[in-house]
Amino acid sequence: MARTLVIQLGRLGDVIQTTPLLAGLAAAGDEVDVLVLRSAHEPLVGFSAVANIITIPDSLKPLDDAIARGFPLGKIPAEAHELLADLQLPRYGRVINASHAPLGCWLGGAIPCNNPCARYGGVIRDRECLYLGLASSYRVALLQFREQNLFNVVDLLRASHGAAPPTQQPCLYANRSADLSFALPAGRKVALNPGASEAVRCWPAENFALLAEALSAAGFTPILVGAPSDRELCEKIQSASRVPITNLAGRTTIPEMATLLARCELLISADTGAAHLAAAVGTTVVGLYGATAWFAETAPYGDNHIILQTPLNAPMSAISLDAVLAAALNRLDRLSTDDFSQELRKHNQCAWETSIHPPLNTATGDLLGGLMYRPLHRNAGTPDELFAQYSRQAFAVEFVTPTDTSALKESNSYAIDSLTQIFEHMETLAISCAESTRTRSASIEISAAAHALIATTEKLRALAEGPAWRRFNPVIHNLDWQLRMLAPQSAEDTFRAHADAYASATRVLQRTIRIARNMREENETGAKGWSRRRFVWRS
Secondary structure (H helix, E strand, O other): OOEEEEEEOOOOOHHHHHHHHHHHHHHHOOOOEEEEHHHHHHHHOOOOOEEEEEEOOHOOOOOOHHHHHHHHHHOHHHHHHHHHHHHOOEEOOOOOOOOOOOHHHHHHHHHOOOOOOOOOEEEEEEEEEEEHHHHHHHHHHHOOOHHHOOOOHHHHHOOOOOOOOOOOOOOOOOOOOOOOOOOOOOOOOEEEEOOOOOOOOOHHHHHHHHHHHHHHHHOEEEEEEOOHHHHHHHHHHHHOOOOOOEEEOOOHHHHHHHHHHOOOOEEEOOOOOHHHHHHOOOEEEEEEOOOOOOOOHHHOOOOOOEEEEOOOOOHHHHHOOHHHHHHHHHHHHOOOOHHHHHHHHHHEEEEEEEEEOOOOOOOOOOOEEEEEEEOOOOOOOOHHHHHHHHHHHHHHHHHHHHOOOOOOOOOHHHHHHHHHEEEEEEEHHHHHHHOOOOOOHHHHHHHHHHHHHHHHHHHHHHOHHHHHHHHHHHHHHHHHHHHHOOOOOOHHHHHHHHHHHHHHHHHHHHHHHOOOOHHHHHHHOOOOOHHHHHHHHOO
């Protein structure tokens, strides 16, 4: 039995999103400890997948800034070393850092681990911050191709340690209280959570007031919920509304909030901890995503949630009140999906429905499984969206079984074949350089080859900016970040690591086209007896 430590120094939502990783590790036979902030440990209480919950004081979070400034200079605050000593952690067989926090990254590299190759996620060492593991480097790279990425962060965390494909269908966990210390109003309850971690992610307060009135008129009971910091905002909405609304913001512990949400039929919320808490207890969520939030990364993990999404960096006010009401009525069985889709098109709104798919080891299946998305604002995915879906499946194979080489050699696509040839040439060149490092006389040729590899990577990044190559952004930028995340090593090992990265990019491209072909053949033959529209999104 391996003893594994998972570090998650994020907020409430981050901790809940990490629970499928913890469950997968435990199901594989690991003894799992988890290191979290003291304020965020409550959702994990009673979780059978966790052997020990280890907490650190929230007062140490300011160490993040000090570590971020100091690690490039080799300067780590004494308080960080004191924390590590005070924790008295054992030597682990595996350490996974699931957070981006600098303190978490430093601990990820400093906590004793029996196997130096069994550290995953962000790790600070030798004055560098590296993201170790294919899924972890992808998680950093995706900031360059957010609109082409279809991996939810939960699934990237599940794949972070490169384990064999999981067999169980993933789900969230959150601890609930046995009961509430106050009575809830009667009726079909809809929770409204107007707060968010950033003000730019908040939907206008006046819209929440009008939404509460509309829900009340439709026969539902709106309830305001949130953290203590949201109480003033909720009071503002309560005062603006022309119907009475119960305000429970700041009145619950996290387990009580979980119980409260479990007793509601629906939660309407921005991308914040409450949305993930509701998903964990089985309550349907209508997510309001805009500004810096993007549905494919952090949508509530579960079936039948709806995400209303603005274009990236657009204001939250771009989400129309009519669309939110229509989404709520659709999930509450008061409005058909066809009528809801018409409402979306009428107001030029985008909405996506979530569903969890189990891992499928088939020619068109997804080895990782996890959260998938279906557009509700139109009848089918665009060609670029379909390509992104096939790429997701190809990357999933690479994350969990990178040695699989079953793929097509030719795609009948000029762009894919050209890119594949470039990667294959780069791989050959890197292998040649690795073999030549043993010969001193070849140093000039090696230097020239190394500069050629760097120049080619830069040209590929520039190429990815063009609209004709946009769909290849995940492969190109992921390759770039894989190379950036390589630890310092000998020249020969460095070139061999480059060769492995180029080979990985080739496999992903070839798998993508193979999956696309298999999908097309199954659609044409009707192998599964589904409509084309359904099969595209539910492989």
